[in-house]
Amino acid sequence: MSRRSKEVSWKAFLREESLPHQWCAGCGYGVILKSMLYAFEKSGLAPKDVVVVTGIGCWGKADDYLYTNTVHVTHGRALPIATGIKVANPSLKVLALMGDGDSATIGGNHLIHSSRRNIDVTAIIANNLNYGMTGGQYSCTTPLDSRTSTSWYGDPEPALDICRLTETAGASFVARTTVYHVGTIERYILMALSHEGFSLVEVISPCPTYFGRYNKMPKAPIMLNWLKDKAISIERAKNLSEEELSGAIVTGVFADKKGHSFLSRYNEIQARAKKDLEGE
Amino acid sequence: MTGKIGFILGNEAIVEGALVSGATFFAGYPITPSSEIAERASRRLPQVGGYYLQMEDEIASIAAIIGASIGGAKAFTATSGPGFSLMQENIGLAVMAEVPCVIINVQRSGPSTGLATKPAQADIMQARWGRHGDHSIIAISPSTVQECFDLIIFAFNVAETYRCPVLFMADATVGHLREGCVLRSKDEVEIINRKRPPEGLDEYYPYKADEDLVPPMATLGGHYLARFHSSSHNEKGLPTSSPEEAKDLIKRLYDKIEKNKDKIVKYKTFDVDGSDYLLIAFGGAVRAARQAALDAKKRGLKVGVLQLQTVWPFPAEYVCELAKDKKGVVVPEMNMGQIIGEVRKAVPDAIPVVGANRYDGEPLAPYEIMKALDEVLSL
Numbered sequence: 001m002s003r004r005s006k007e008v009s010w011k012a013f014l015r016e017e018s019l020p021h022q023w024c025a026g027c028g029y030g031v032i033l034k035s036m037l038y039a040f041e042k043s044g045l046a047p048k049d050v051v052v053v054t055g056i057g058c059w060g061k062a063d064d065y066l067y068t069n070t071v072h073v074t075h076g077r078a079l080p081i082a083t084g085i086k087v088a089n090p091s092l093k094v095l096a097l098m099g100d101g102d103s104a105t106i107g108g109n110h111l112i113h114s115s116r117r118n119i120d121v122t123a124i125i126a127n128n129l130n131y132g133m134t135g136g137q138y139s140c141t142t143p144l145d146s147r148t149s150t151s152w153y154g155d156p157e158p159a160l161d162i163c164r165l166t167e168t169a170g171a172s173f174v175a176r177t178t179v180y181h182v183g184t185i186e187r188y189i190l191m192a193l194s195h196e197g198f199s200l201v202e203v204i205s206p207c208p209t210y211f212g213r214y215n216k217m218p219k220a221p222i223m224l225n226w227l228k229d230k231a232i233s234i235e236r237a238k239n240l241s242e243e244e245l246s247g248a249i250v251t252g253v254f255a256d257k258k259g260h261s262f263l264s265r266y267n268e269i270q271a272r273a274k275k276d277l278e279g280e
Numbered sequence: 281m282t283g284k285i286g287f288i289l290g291n292e293a294i295v296e297g298a299l300v301s302g303a304t305f306f307a308g309y310p311i312t313p314s315s316e317i318a319e320r321a322s323r324r325l326p327q328v329g330g331y332y333l334q335m336e337d338e339i340a341s342i343a344a345i346i347g348a349s350i351g352g353a354k355a356f357t358a359t360s361g362p363g364f365s366l367m368q369e370n371i372g373l374a375v376m377a378e379v380p381c382v383i384i385n386v387q388r389s390g391p392s393t394g395l396a397t398k399p400a401q402a403d404i405m406q407a408r409w410g411r412h413g414d415h416s417i418i419a420i421s422p423s424t425v426q427e428c429f430d431l432i433i434f435a436f437n438v439a440e441t442y443r444c445p446v447l448f449m450a451d452a453t454v455g456h457l458r459e460g461c462v463l464r465s466k467d468e469v470e471i472i473n474r475k476r477p478p479e480g481l482d483e484y485y486p487y488k489a490d491e492d493l494v495p496p497m498a499t500l501g502g503h504y505l506a507r508f509h510s511s512s513h514n515e516k517g518l519p520t521s522s523p524e525e526a527k528d529l530i531k532r533l534y535d536k537i538e539k540n541k542d543k544i545v546k547y548k549t550f551d552v553d554g555s556d557y558l559l560i561a562f563g564g565a566v567r568a569a570r571q572a573a574l575d576a577k578k579r580g581l582k583v584g585v586l587q588l589q590t591v592w593p594f595p596a597e598y599v600c601e602l603a604k605d606k607k608g609v610v611v612p613e614m615n616m617g618q619i620i621g622e623v624r625k626a627v628p629d630a631i632p633v634v635g636a637n638r639y640d641g642e643p644l645a646p647y648e649i650m651k652a653l654d655e656v657l658s659l
Contacts, residue, residue, distance in 0.1 A: 018518070047505060048501055048502070048504075048505060049501060051500055053347075063507075064518065064519065067505065068505065069500050069501075069505050069506045069507070070505075070506075070507045070508070070509075070517070071347075071350055071377075071507075071508040072507075072508065072509045072510055072511065072519075073343070073346075073373055073377070073508075073510050074343075074369055074370055074372075074373050074510055077339065077340075077343040077370060077373075080307075080335060080339070080340035080341075080343035080344045080347065081343045081344070081346055081347035081350075082347060083333070083340075083343075083344050083347060084305070084307065084333075084343065084344035084345060084346060084347020084348035084349070084350070084351060084355065085347040085348065085350055085351040085500070086347075086351070087305065087331050087333065087344075087347075087348060087351070088304075088305055088331075088347070088348040088349075088350075088351030088352055088353035088355070089351035089352050089353075089500055089501060091501060092351070092500055092501050109336050109337060109340070110336065110340055110343075112336075113335070113336040113340070266326075266331060269326050270326045270329060272326075273323070273326035273327040274326075274327055274329075276327065277327040
């Protein structure tokens with residue numbers, strides 16, 4: 001792919017000395033990482049303006065490969081830490097990189113409340129539908145009945161829809177795509193980066209090593225085709241019944257609302273408090 | 281506010297002291313008996329351009345103050361027993377990633393939800409050992425409203441100096457006490473800010489420590505890219521599984537506190553010179569201990585009091601030095617006997633050490649300490 005040269009190239013954000021990366025063959029995370037770097041390049045941001053907070057999991061390794069400010073933290077807590085960073089230093093572009101475990105399972109409460117708070121942070125959720133780093137156990141986004149290393153006879157729990165949840169909770173930018181639809185990853189991340197308020201991009205990613213292998217898709221091309229077949233655009237989904245959408249991956253932009261972000265609201269609070277102090 | 285005298289709650293004095301320290305960020309989740317800290321912080325911080333965030337739980341609260349500190353703010357949170365338990369994992373993160381912050385625990389009776397409105401000092405060993413893994417920790421405990429104000433400033437100063445979390449172990453007797461308090465201004469107190477890396481370095485190593493074992497902390501968005509890491513990491517802030525690097529890091533994190541004990545340990549003594557007996561107490565129990573010492577004086581006994589304002593790191597050498605020529609030691613605590621173990625480890629075996637303990641949610645009374653002193657006298 002030829003790219004127009006920008007002031008700051010995508011390579012400026014990449015810690016090349018840490019390559020090759022540790023993700024498995026066929027994993028989609030390298031694709032998401034590069035798409036994010038392209039989005040950084042197009043955004044006009046410089047590495048020193050960017051803070052990437054990562055939690056624990058395969059996608060939580062992403063900070064190893066980044067030449068930005070990085071903060072690697074405990075499992076599930078990337079969002080409240082990103083919240084503190086952004087509030088303390090609003091001039092920074094703060095991202096939280098989380099997997100399905102980090103963001104929605106152990107960290108689910110923070111995901112709901114970061115959405116509701118509409119905090120000015122960008123969440124990039126790489127969803128590989130299982131816990132890859134610990135050997136392929138089911139997470140809250142594993143499809144119902146799937147086989148994993150802890151659901152050998154089928155996952156008894158239905159999957160959580162991260163985008164529907166966060167949209168309902170108040171996130172003002174929410175989008176989902178898959179690693180198969182590679183061009184949209186960069187586009188959605190770029191939209192999220194320029195958004196004021198809480199922005200979230202979920203990317204469904206192939207994990208042929210665990211989720212795929214346990215569910216008769218042991219190779220990346222099979223998983224990519226599966227993602228392609230399962231994906232239905234949000235526009236098309238609107239005309240389909242719940243039954244027809246069963247098991248589908250609905251892709252597209254779920255929410256893109258302008259409105260009050262946490263920081264803009266808090267600026268008003270500070271103005272009122274200062275007035276109150278002067279009146280004392 | 282210069283030199284103004286307030287008749288305020290211990291919890292309120294904590295907030296005023298934090299503001300004088302330059303704190304601009306509080307995140308918390310309301311819990312009795314610490315809620316007045318959140319309430320006052322929510323009013324005062326936006327007045328001075330700061331931020332109050334009410335988070336979804338205590339896990340998020342400690343996470344947010346760690347983030348805010350990384351972002352460049354002086355940040356604090358306040359909680360009590362159940363919330364303190366929830367915060368432990370991320371206090372460990374602040375230890376490992378070397379993030380200065382102050383965590384206030386206004387202790388109440390436990391375990392679990394316990395006696396929500398009643399005081400205790402039963403989290404003091406949790407303060408030392410609540411996280412997994414080897415590390416040292418700093419814990420400071422106030423016994424008066426004035427100390428709530430003065431020692432919270434000290435807590436921020438040591439947090440900034442050593443790039444670490446500092447636990448401020450108040451209790452409900454002090455937090456909910458209303459007393460006169462001199463609200464000193466910024467110019468009247470020493471304020472320490474974290475060390476920053478010098479400009480013009482060829483390369484900044486986020487975890488390369490100076491001689492004092494503390495690495496300078498880069499400002500985000502400034503000259504250098506900063507890296508913070510919760511896993512075992514090298515000087516560059518990159519993860520490592522090298523046994524040498526892992527050992528060096530754990531040792532440095534421990535030593536930067538233990539080897540600077542003389543600067544971190546703060547205590548007060550009352551009538552210890554020439555005394556025959558010694559009471560060793562911290563926090564709210566100091567009040568009863570000092571009254572007990574005065575009562576004992578009326579009985580013709582020479583009793584001194586050692587107040588541990590810094591409880592962790594425990595000043596074992598000093599305790600030994602002070603206690604070695606005494607006939608006996610009493611350790612009053614509002615728990616079943618926690619710090620008494622440290623005292624026993626520190627003093628020579630021949631000296632009797634007896635506890636005065638209360639763990640029913642009521643504050644310790646001087647007569648109970650006197651009873652323990654009588655026990656020492658009878659030995």
